[in-house]
Amino acid sequence: MKPQDLHQLAETFVSLLDLPSAVVSGADEIVVCNDSWSKLTGAQPASELASSLRGFSSIEPLIGSLRAGSPTVGAITAVRTPDVATVAESLPVEYTIRWRRLYMSPDDRALALVVLQDHSEVEHLASVISSQRIRINKLMVRQTLIEETERRRLGRALHDVVSQNLGLIRMDVKRLLAKGVDADDLLAIIDRVIKDTRSLSFELSPPVLEDLGVIPALQWLAEHLNKQYRSKIRVEDGGCEPELSSETRTIVFRAVRELAINAAKHAEGSDVVISCSHDDRAVRFEVSDCGPGFDVAATFGGGVGFQRFGLLSVEQQVRGIGGMFELVSNVGEGTRATITVALELEEGGSHDEPDDRRRR
Incomplete structure (x- = not known):
């Protein structure tokens, strides 16, 4: 490859990078640099690297490694103090300076790529990602609460309208039976529909959760699941x-x-224990089984988490209310899932609907 072709290739390469980047020859000369590098350092191609980085502290390891050609990859942390004469904000800024040796140029010069990364930009990006994650978790909680409201509405409709109307029909059928009309089969069907309607109403939104609390609701849940x-x-x-x-x-x-x-x-036939314990600050709910277990890292790693999407949803919703979710499992050793949430008085929270349920 001709030197001019190499120069053009390097120039195209650094222009594609958003971070301040330059290709240097040895540790002496900047071969090419992008606009971000020039704006930050004021340097242009053919400038000396050390002069270009004069505003950065502790760059000696970088210069020494580039001159020695070893190691081929490295990074240092350096603090840049802007020129107070030209920069309004003169506060020091911490950077990570990374380099990678590329190859030998046609004239036997060792070339390396040097990239400057502002720590504040990294921290800002991490902050944005964290805030977005919190927002997503809160939205999932909000979605669940909206769904719960609909469940309660449907449950009340099933109980107050469908179930009561079926009860009235049943009474009419019994009157027919009293008059000698054979309607035993019809009565049996109505009884079955009433039972299924009541079961569906409870499953959509068990009244015991709001009337008595989470412990009685979990006891009802255990009885309900034991039948299934x-x-x-x-x-x-x-x-x-x-x-x-x-x-x-x-x-x-x-x-x-x-x-x-x-x-x-997944642990069919084994014992499943739902336990609840709490201290003065937090309450822990644990669901454990003695089933076959699974490899948590393999299940959730590598982008295959959709196989356990329900568990991922549980974690996000628990985090959305400020709680913690822990999942421990190994193949052949069962599974233990723990939810930890802070104790909170209803009167101290910021909830739209008042709760008049009597505390036990």
Whole structure:
């Protein structure tokens, strides 16, 4: 490759980078640099590297490594103090200076790529990502609460309208039976529909959650799931209802329900224990089983988390209410999922709907 071709290739390469970047020859001369480098350092191609970085402290390791050609990849932290005569903001800024040796040029010069990275930009990006993640978690909580409101509305409709109308029909059918009309089959169908409607109403939104609290709701859940799955599900608690807001109770109950159903499905036939314990500051809900377990890292790593999307949703929603979610499992050793949330008095929270439920 001719020197002019190499120069053009290097110039095109650094122009594609957003961060201040330059290709240097040895540790002496800047072969090419992008606009970001020029704006930051004031240097142009053919300038000396050391002169270009005169505003940066502790660049001796960089210069020495480039001259020695070893190591081929490296990074140092340096502080840049802007020129107070030309820069209004004269506060020092911390940078990471990274370099990578590229290849030998046609005239046997060692070339290296040098990139400057402002720590404040990295911290800002991390802050933006963190705030977006928090926002997503809160939106998921909001979505769950909206869904819960709809569940309650549908549950009340099933109970107040459908179930009561079926009850009236049943009474009419019994009058027909009293008159000697054979309607036993019809009565049996109506009884079955009433039972299924009541079951669906409770499953959509168990009234016991709002009326009595999360512990009685979990006990009802265990009884309900024991009728559906082969696993034996039981609740262990300290006999005291934890002080949780209505929002937190809803999220915790839905999360534990998802975990218990997963355990009943994947650890079929084994014991599933839902436990609750708390101290003065936090309450912990744990769902554990003695099933086959699984490799957590392999399941959630490498972009295959969709296989356990329900668990990912549980984690995001728990984090959305300020809680913590921990999942421990190994192949052949069962699974333990723990939800930890802060104790919170309903009166101290910021909730739209008042809760008149009597504390136990």
